Amino acid sequence: ELETINIFSVCTGHLYERFMKIMMLSVTQSTKNPVHFYLLDTFLSPGFREEALILSSSLGCKITFVSYKWPPWLRSQSTIQRKIWGYKILFLDVLFPQGLDRIIFVDADQVFREDIRELWDLNLEEHVYGYVPFCDSNKDTLGFQFWREGYWKDLLGDKPYHISALYLVDLNKFRDDGVGDILRATYESLSRDPGSLSNLDQDLPNFVSPQVPIFSLPQEWLWCESWCSLDTKVESKTIDLCNNPLKKEPKIDMARRIIKGELFEKSWEDMDEEVKLRIGGEEIEERHDEL
Ligand code: UDP
Ligand code: CA
Known part of the structure:
Protein backbone atom coordinates (compact mmCIF):
# COMPACT_ATOMS: atom_id res chain seq x y z
CA GLU A 1 0.00 0.00 0.00
CA LEU A 2 1.27 3.44 -0.92
CA GLU A 3 2.11 5.86 1.87
CA THR A 4 -0.01 9.00 2.27
CA ILE A 5 1.88 12.21 1.52
CA ASN A 6 0.99 15.14 3.78
CA ILE A 7 1.10 18.69 2.47
CA PHE A 8 0.80 21.91 4.43
CA SER A 9 -0.14 25.18 2.75
CA VAL A 10 -1.40 28.61 3.70
CA CYS A 11 -3.09 31.34 1.74
CA THR A 12 -5.35 34.33 1.77
CA GLY A 13 -7.19 36.31 -0.89
CA HIS A 14 -8.93 35.36 -4.11
CA LEU A 15 -5.78 35.30 -6.25
CA TYR A 16 -3.81 32.96 -3.99
CA GLU A 17 -6.87 30.77 -3.47
CA ARG A 18 -6.98 30.34 -7.24
CA PHE A 19 -3.27 29.45 -7.23
CA MET A 20 -3.79 27.04 -4.33
CA LYS A 21 -6.35 24.98 -6.25
CA ILE A 22 -3.92 24.67 -9.17
CA MET A 23 -1.15 23.66 -6.78
CA MET A 24 -3.43 20.94 -5.37
CA LEU A 25 -4.17 19.72 -8.89
CA SER A 26 -0.52 19.61 -9.92
CA VAL A 27 0.64 17.85 -6.74
CA THR A 28 -2.10 15.24 -6.82
CA GLN A 29 -1.62 14.50 -10.51
CA SER A 30 2.15 14.23 -10.13
CA THR A 31 1.93 11.15 -7.94
CA LYS A 32 0.20 7.80 -7.49
CA ASN A 33 0.41 8.11 -3.70
CA PRO A 34 -2.61 9.31 -1.72
CA VAL A 35 -2.28 12.99 -0.81
CA HIS A 36 -3.61 14.69 2.31
CA PHE A 37 -3.64 18.50 2.39
CA TYR A 38 -3.55 20.37 5.69
CA LEU A 39 -4.65 23.91 4.89
CA LEU A 40 -4.51 26.78 7.35
CA ASP A 41 -8.16 27.62 7.95
CA THR A 42 -7.70 31.03 9.55
CA PHE A 43 -7.57 33.24 6.44
CA LEU A 44 -9.55 31.18 3.92
CA SER A 45 -12.82 32.40 2.44
CA PRO A 46 -15.98 30.27 2.88
CA GLY A 47 -16.23 29.95 -0.89
CA PHE A 48 -12.74 28.52 -1.12
CA ARG A 49 -13.42 25.95 1.60
CA GLU A 50 -16.44 24.72 -0.29
CA GLU A 51 -14.66 24.61 -3.65
CA ALA A 52 -11.57 22.94 -2.23
CA LEU A 53 -13.70 20.15 -0.80
CA ILE A 54 -15.41 19.58 -4.15
CA LEU A 55 -12.02 19.63 -5.87
CA SER A 56 -10.59 17.15 -3.38
CA SER A 57 -13.34 14.63 -3.96
CA SER A 58 -12.91 15.05 -7.70
CA LEU A 59 -9.14 14.52 -7.38
CA GLY A 60 -9.39 11.78 -4.77
CA CYS A 61 -7.27 13.56 -2.17
CA LYS A 62 -8.07 14.56 1.42
CA ILE A 63 -8.26 17.99 3.04
CA THR A 64 -8.12 18.91 6.70
CA PHE A 65 -8.50 22.57 7.63
CA VAL A 66 -6.19 23.28 10.55
CA SER A 67 -6.04 26.24 12.89
CA TYR A 68 -4.27 27.39 16.00
CA LYS A 69 -4.99 30.52 17.95
CA TRP A 70 -1.98 32.89 17.96
CA PRO A 71 -0.90 32.73 21.62
CA PRO A 72 -1.34 35.98 23.59
CA TRP A 73 2.23 35.74 24.98
CA LEU A 74 3.79 35.74 21.51
CA ARG A 75 4.26 39.10 19.78
CA SER A 76 1.46 39.57 17.28
CA GLN A 77 1.76 40.79 13.69
CA SER A 78 -0.44 43.52 12.32
CA THR A 79 -0.58 42.64 8.62
CA ILE A 80 -2.21 39.47 7.26
CA VAL A 94 0.89 22.16 17.44
CA LEU A 95 -0.97 22.67 14.14
CA PHE A 96 -1.20 19.03 13.09
CA PRO A 97 -2.44 15.79 14.67
CA GLN A 98 0.26 14.55 17.05
CA GLY A 99 0.48 11.22 15.17
CA LEU A 100 1.62 12.91 11.95
CA ASP A 101 5.28 12.04 11.24
CA ARG A 102 6.20 14.09 8.24
CA ILE A 103 4.85 16.97 6.18
CA ILE A 104 5.88 19.03 3.16
CA PHE A 105 5.09 22.73 3.07
CA VAL A 106 4.23 23.94 -0.45
CA ASP A 107 3.69 27.56 -1.43
CA ALA A 108 0.21 28.24 -2.82
CA ASP A 109 1.59 29.53 -6.12
CA GLN A 110 3.83 26.54 -6.81
CA VAL A 111 3.39 23.93 -9.53
CA PHE A 112 4.84 20.40 -9.51
CA ARG A 113 6.43 18.86 -12.61
CA GLU A 114 7.70 15.70 -10.87
CA ASP A 115 6.36 13.09 -8.50
CA ILE A 116 6.31 14.61 -5.02
CA ARG A 117 6.98 11.13 -3.67
CA GLU A 118 10.64 11.50 -4.59
CA LEU A 119 10.85 14.49 -2.25
CA TRP A 120 8.78 12.73 0.42
CA ASP A 121 11.20 9.78 0.45
CA LEU A 122 14.35 11.91 0.80
CA ASN A 123 16.54 11.07 3.76
CA LEU A 124 16.95 14.18 5.92
CA GLU A 125 20.03 12.65 7.57
CA GLU A 126 18.96 13.47 11.15
CA HIS A 127 17.94 17.02 10.32
CA VAL A 128 14.65 18.48 11.53
CA TYR A 129 13.83 19.99 8.16
CA GLY A 130 15.12 20.38 4.63
CA TYR A 131 14.92 23.54 2.49
CA VAL A 132 16.24 24.34 -0.98
CA PRO A 133 19.19 26.76 -1.16
CA PHE A 134 18.52 29.97 -3.09
CA CYS A 135 19.47 29.67 -6.74
CA ASP A 136 22.41 31.81 -7.79
CA SER A 137 22.44 30.85 -11.47
CA ASN A 138 20.54 33.95 -12.63
CA LYS A 139 23.32 36.51 -12.71
CA ASP A 140 20.95 39.46 -13.26
CA THR A 141 19.63 39.28 -9.70
CA LEU A 142 22.77 38.23 -7.82
CA GLY A 143 23.17 41.79 -6.56
CA PHE A 144 19.88 41.45 -4.66
CA GLN A 145 21.08 38.44 -2.66
CA PHE A 146 21.63 40.38 0.53
CA TRP A 147 22.88 37.33 2.47
CA ARG A 148 26.06 37.10 0.42
CA GLU A 149 27.80 39.69 2.55
CA GLY A 150 27.81 41.42 5.91
CA TYR A 151 25.57 40.22 8.69
CA TRP A 152 24.14 37.12 7.01
CA LYS A 153 27.50 36.06 5.59
CA ASP A 154 29.01 36.25 9.08
CA LEU A 155 26.14 34.23 10.51
CA LEU A 156 25.95 31.53 7.83
CA GLY A 157 29.65 31.17 6.97
CA ASP A 158 29.93 28.76 4.05
CA LYS A 159 26.35 27.49 4.47
CA PRO A 160 23.75 28.66 1.96
CA TYR A 161 20.76 30.90 2.69
CA HIS A 162 17.66 28.77 2.02
CA ILE A 163 14.37 29.72 0.35
CA SER A 164 11.14 29.03 2.24
CA ALA A 165 8.69 28.26 -0.58
CA LEU A 166 9.05 24.49 -0.11
CA TYR A 167 10.26 22.46 2.84
CA LEU A 168 10.14 18.97 4.23
CA VAL A 169 9.73 18.54 7.99
CA ASP A 170 10.36 15.53 10.23
CA LEU A 171 7.58 16.37 12.69
CA ASN A 172 8.67 13.80 15.28
CA LYS A 173 12.15 15.24 15.47
CA PHE A 174 10.74 18.77 15.37
CA ARG A 175 8.62 18.00 18.46
CA ASP A 176 11.26 15.89 20.25
CA ASP A 177 13.95 18.56 19.85
CA GLY A 178 11.62 21.35 20.99
CA VAL A 179 12.28 23.27 17.78
CA GLY A 180 8.94 25.09 18.05
CA ASP A 181 10.08 26.62 21.34
CA ILE A 182 13.46 27.61 19.87
CA LEU A 183 11.79 29.28 16.87
CA ARG A 184 9.18 31.08 19.00
CA ALA A 185 11.76 32.32 21.50
CA THR A 186 14.01 33.56 18.71
CA TYR A 187 11.06 35.18 16.95
CA GLU A 188 9.99 36.90 20.17
CA SER A 189 13.42 38.37 20.70
CA LEU A 190 14.14 39.37 17.09
CA SER A 191 10.69 40.85 16.42
CA ARG A 192 11.23 43.39 19.21
CA ASP A 193 13.00 45.26 16.40
CA PRO A 194 10.36 45.96 13.72
CA GLY A 195 13.09 46.17 11.07
CA SER A 196 14.17 42.61 11.76
CA LEU A 197 12.79 39.43 10.11
CA SER A 198 11.63 41.28 7.02
CA ASN A 199 11.07 37.89 5.35
CA LEU A 200 9.80 36.35 8.57
CA ASP A 201 9.22 32.73 7.55
CA GLN A 202 12.48 32.59 5.64
CA ASP A 203 14.79 34.65 7.82
CA LEU A 204 13.82 32.78 10.99
CA PRO A 205 14.93 29.22 10.10
CA ASN A 206 18.04 30.63 8.40
CA PHE A 207 18.80 32.67 11.50
CA VAL A 208 18.53 29.68 13.87
CA SER A 209 20.41 27.38 11.49
CA PRO A 210 23.58 27.42 13.63
CA GLN A 211 21.52 25.69 16.41
CA VAL A 212 18.97 23.89 14.21
CA PRO A 213 20.83 22.94 11.02
CA ILE A 214 18.96 22.95 7.71
CA PHE A 215 19.30 19.99 5.36
CA SER A 216 19.85 21.31 1.84
CA LEU A 217 17.39 19.77 -0.59
CA PRO A 218 18.58 19.31 -4.20
CA GLN A 219 18.42 22.58 -6.15
CA GLU A 220 16.03 21.26 -8.80
CA TRP A 221 13.21 20.97 -6.25
CA LEU A 222 12.59 24.70 -6.51
CA TRP A 223 12.98 26.71 -9.66
CA CYS A 224 11.92 30.30 -9.77
CA GLU A 225 12.65 32.61 -12.63
CA SER A 226 13.87 35.52 -10.55
CA TRP A 227 16.86 33.66 -9.11
CA CYS A 228 17.48 30.64 -11.35
CA SER A 229 18.85 30.71 -14.90
CA LEU A 230 16.59 29.77 -17.82
CA ASP A 231 18.79 26.84 -18.85
CA THR A 232 18.15 25.13 -15.49
CA LYS A 233 14.36 25.27 -15.93
CA VAL A 234 14.39 21.95 -17.82
CA GLU A 235 15.72 20.16 -14.69
CA SER A 236 13.20 21.76 -12.35
CA LYS A 237 10.86 19.55 -10.35
CA THR A 238 8.67 22.38 -9.09
CA ILE A 239 8.17 25.95 -10.26
CA ASP A 240 7.44 28.74 -7.80
CA LEU A 241 6.25 32.15 -8.87
CA CYS A 242 8.37 34.58 -6.96
CA ASN A 243 8.59 38.32 -7.18
CA ASN A 244 11.36 39.65 -9.33
CA PRO A 245 13.31 42.52 -7.77
CA LEU A 246 14.03 43.89 -11.26
CA LYS A 247 10.54 44.03 -12.71
CA LYS A 248 6.99 44.29 -11.45
CA GLU A 249 4.72 41.80 -13.15
CA PRO A 250 1.29 40.67 -11.95
CA LYS A 251 1.42 37.07 -10.68
CA ILE A 252 -1.29 35.88 -13.08
CA ASP A 253 0.69 37.17 -16.07
CA MET A 254 3.78 35.53 -14.63
CA ALA A 255 1.91 32.22 -14.24
CA ARG A 256 0.58 32.31 -17.81
CA ARG A 257 3.99 33.18 -19.22
CA ILE A 258 6.20 30.83 -17.16
CA ILE A 259 4.03 27.72 -16.88
CA LYS A 260 3.52 26.77 -20.49
CA GLY A 261 5.37 25.14 -23.36
CA GLU A 262 7.02 21.80 -23.91
CA LEU A 263 8.28 21.42 -20.34
CA PHE A 264 4.70 21.17 -19.11
CA GLU A 265 2.11 18.49 -19.72
CA LYS A 266 -0.49 21.11 -18.87
CA SER A 267 -0.09 24.84 -19.11
CA TRP A 268 -1.20 27.07 -16.24
CA GLU A 269 -4.24 28.08 -18.26
CA ASP A 270 -5.20 24.45 -18.91
CA MET A 271 -4.94 23.71 -15.21
CA ASP A 272 -6.96 26.80 -14.34
CA GLU A 273 -9.68 25.59 -16.73
CA GLU A 274 -9.53 22.04 -15.41
CA VAL A 275 -10.00 23.24 -11.83
CA LYS A 276 -13.06 25.24 -12.89
CA LEU A 277 -14.56 22.22 -14.65
CA ARG A 278 -13.90 19.96 -11.69
CA ILE A 279 -15.60 22.27 -9.21
CA GLY A 280 -18.44 23.21 -11.50
CA GLY A 281 -16.86 26.63 -11.87
CA GLU A 282 -19.16 29.45 -12.74
CA GLU A 283 -22.20 28.21 -10.85
CA ILE A 284 -20.33 28.39 -7.57
CA GLU A 285 -18.70 31.73 -8.35
CA GLU A 286 -22.10 33.22 -9.13
CA ARG A 287 -23.58 31.82 -5.97
CA HIS A 288 -20.90 33.54 -3.93
CA ASP A 289 -21.23 36.80 -5.78
CA GLU A 290 -24.84 36.81 -4.64
CA LEU A 291 -23.95 36.21 -1.00
N1 UDP B 1 0.30 34.67 0.32
C1 UDP B 1 -1.09 34.73 0.30
N2 UDP B 1 -1.71 35.88 -0.07
C2 UDP B 1 -1.03 36.98 -0.45
C3 UDP B 1 0.38 36.92 -0.45
C4 UDP B 1 1.01 35.75 -0.06
O1 UDP B 1 -1.74 33.76 0.62
O2 UDP B 1 -1.67 37.98 -0.78
C5 UDP B 1 0.95 33.40 0.76
C6 UDP B 1 0.85 32.30 -0.28
O3 UDP B 1 0.83 31.05 0.36
C7 UDP B 1 2.12 32.47 -1.06
C8 UDP B 1 3.09 32.79 0.08
O4 UDP B 1 2.33 33.60 0.98
O5 UDP B 1 2.42 31.32 -1.78
C9 UDP B 1 4.33 33.53 -0.37
O6 UDP B 1 3.98 34.70 -1.07
P1 UDP B 1 4.49 34.93 -2.54
O7 UDP B 1 4.37 33.66 -3.29
O8 UDP B 1 3.79 36.11 -3.09
O9 UDP B 1 6.00 35.27 -2.27
P2 UDP B 1 7.21 35.05 -3.25
O10 UDP B 1 7.22 33.64 -3.69
O11 UDP B 1 6.99 36.02 -4.38
O12 UDP B 1 8.40 35.42 -2.42
CA1 CA C 1 5.71 32.03 -4.35
Missing part, protein backbone atom coordinates in the same frame (compact mmCIF):
# COMPACT_ATOMS: atom_id res chain seq x y z
CA GLN A 81 0.86 38.82 5.12
CA ARG A 82 3.13 38.69 8.17
CA LYS A 83 0.60 36.66 10.18
CA ILE A 84 0.57 34.10 7.36
CA TRP A 85 4.35 33.99 7.38
CA GLY A 86 4.24 33.42 11.13
CA TYR A 87 1.79 30.54 10.79
CA LYS A 88 4.01 29.01 8.13
CA ILE A 89 6.82 28.32 10.59
CA LEU A 90 6.00 29.08 14.24
CA PHE A 91 3.44 26.39 15.14
CA LEU A 92 4.50 23.26 13.25
CA ASP A 93 4.51 21.33 16.54
